[in-house]
Every structure is written in C-alpha cells, then in structure tokens.
Amino acid sequence: MTTSNYAVADRGSLDVHIASFLNELTAAGYAPHRRAQRRSIVYAFKDWLQARRIAVAEVSETHLAAFVKRRRCGHDTRKRGLATIRRFLAHLRQQGMLSPPARPASETEDLVDRYLAYLRSVRGLAANSILVYASCARAFLAHRVATAGRLALDTLDAEAIRIFLVDHVAHRSSSAARLLSIGLRSLLRFLFVHGDITLDLSGAVPMVRTYQQSSVPAVLSPEDIERVLASADRLTPRGRRDYAILLLLARLGLRASEIVSLELSDLRWRAAEIVIRGKGPRRDQLPLLADIGEAIAQYVREDRGASPSRRVFLRLIPPRVGLTRPCSIDHIVRFALARAGILHPPRRVAHLFRHSLATRMIRQGASMAEIAEVLRHRSHTSTAIYAKVSFEALRAVARPWPTVGGVR
Secondary structure (H helix, E strand, O other): OOHHHHHHHHHHHHHHHHHHHHHHHOOOOOOHHHHHHHHHHHHHHHHHHHOOOOHHHOOOHHHHHHHHHHHOOOOHHHHHHHHHHHHHHHHHHHHOOOOOOOOOOHHHOOOOOOOOHHHHHHHHHHHHHHHHHHHHHHHHHHHHHHOOOOOOOHHOOOHHHHHHHHHHHHHOOOHHHHHHHHHHHHHHHHHHHHOOOOOOHHHHOOOOOOOOOOOEEEOOOOHHHHHHHHOOOOHHHHHHHHHHHHHHHHOOOOOOHHHHHHHHHHOOOOOOOEEEOOOOOOOEEEEOHHHHHHHHHHHHHHHHHHOOEEOOEEEEOOOOOOOHHHHHHHHHHHHHHHHOOOOOOOOOOOHHHHHHHHHHHHHHHOHHHHHHHHHOOOOOOHHHHHHHOOHHHHHOOOOOOOOOOOOO
C-alpha cells in the first residue's frame, strides 16, 4: 500500500479495528480508566499517521519511536504508550489487516529454529526444558559469531568449545554449569547428526560433577509454615489467590511449574481429586483436600473473573492471563516469607514447602517409598536425600566420637 491511497483504505477501517481492540481490552480485564488511557493513545497514533500520510502497513519501529518521543510525558507513560501501540498492531495482525513482521534472515536463528524443532518433535522435551536448551544454543552460537566473525561451523573444534566454556562457566553455580554442559553436548550431537559438522564434538565438552546428596535441604518448621499461611490477607483478591497457592505448596508439595500449569479442568470437584501436570507428559491424581478446595473455590468464585485462559491462577493486572513462569510462584512465596519474618530464604523458595513436607513425613515414620509416591519422584535417588533429615534416627546409629586414648 502506498501513501497516496492511504485515506481510502485506512481511515475508515482503523476506527472499526480500534473499537475491536478496546473490546479485547475489556475482555482481558482492563479497568475503564485503563481502557480510556489506551484509547487516547491509539487515537493519537491514528491522527499522527494520518497527518504524515503513513499507511499502517508501512509502520516500523522507527515510526513507533518517533511517535512516542513526540509525546510530552514521563518515561513510564512513554513506555506504556509504546506497549499499547505494539499490542494494537498485534491485534491488527490477528484481524488480518497486517502481515506478520518480517524477521531478518539470520543463519544463527535458522539453525536455532531447526534445533528447537528437533527437541520438540524428535526428543519430545517439555517446554521448560526447551527454554533451557535454547538459551545455551543461542549463547554458544553468538559466542561463535563474535569470536570467529561468522558462524563458521566447518572450522569448529575442541579449542573453540573450551574457550566458550571458560568464558561462560566463571561465576556460575555448579548446577548452572552442569546445565550449560548438557545443553552444549545436545547441540553438538544435533549438528553432527544433521551434517552441519563432520565430527561429533560432544565428547569435547567436559562433565560437570555435582554432588546431589552433599547437603541437607533447607526446610521450614510446621510453625513457620502456619505463619506463612496466616500472612496472606484473605480479605483481598491478591491474598485469596496467594493463600490458595501457598496451600497447594504446603499441603501437597507441588512444584512451582505444576501450580502454574494447573487448569480449571484439572479440578475434579465431585471426585475430590486434582490432576497434576508433572514433568513431560506425566499426569497424576492427588486428593483435593478440604482446605485447599475451599480456598481455590473462593478464589475462582470471587476473584478470578472471566478470562479466555483456562489456567486456574491468573495475573492480577491486565491482561488477565495465566501466570506464565514458575518464577511467578517464587515471587509470591518470597513476599509471604518476608511478611512472616523469615529472612534469607534459598533461591528456589517454592521448593522449601516440598522439602518441608517430605521432612515432616519422614520424622513421623513414613517410608522412602511413601514419600516418593507423594512427591511423585520418578527415581528413588531423588528421595534419598531426605534420609539425612531424620537426625534422631541418625543419632541412634551414629558411632561415638573417638576420644584421647580411644573409646572406652
């Protein structure tokens, strides 16, 4: 479309699409004053385009930056304006008025796309695992371009791999370094199998040893857990949502990713069961305990509201979509721990409740098999770490400490 026929094609249709866009904001849960703010931004953008006779199909990031810059407002308002216009353009693409933005051709991105498709269709990895592998692949290929000036896979050798690892492993934890090495070996095997490199260089990636049973997991006492649960203000929508999430962590020992992926159809009210979407395609049924069921029912009935998302737990601010990442649960738990006066928690705070549940079970006489069943461990080695938290049982089998002259 050229600027000469802009008025014919764009002027009338934009008003229709703006109305449709505002209806979409209403469905997403935006408050009236928020919709009014975004309505004024979109109409100002429309007038700006008309004054410069720029067709919507020709809008680029340069145009967006120029429009936002001319608005006399603070940084936060400009940021909101940019986000609003980008969302409006995405709405136009969904309506078929705009074609998807063309992504510049990149040998690196094409290779990453092929690799991720392989992980998804051939290896069958879960979405979260693919994110980890994708991050490693992009980091390695970007390092390759930066050091060699181009991708140059034909000259890739063990020395290039060593240089990458030396640059990226420093200041990382042993677990993060281990994930990096696993992802890099996977990428190199893919490159070899698909003929991008002539030698299988995965063996050039050293193993990173981690000691799974080297420490005792951090746990919360039963009193601390009750304090954390009581810290949620159940008179507010946020408090009722967070209380239901904290109960799932404390009573059932769910992982953060399992809470994020929980959908309305997973709540089987008549059977008093809850379906847990575990790692990969695994599905498990757990009892829907009375206090958990009451908390979730109150949140869904009073606070969740209408949403196209089928996730149980939604964001509190528009757009009202499901929580997207496990770190969202970690943020909720950190705030709850701070309210309860529990300072300096470990990095993966949501797992505190999982460890605490297993610890409480073993101290009450539960077997390793029972704990593995409740926590849904696929390998009993994952459960073995909890054998060390029963300090009373360990004292019964511990040998006396040697004294001067030997034990008498």
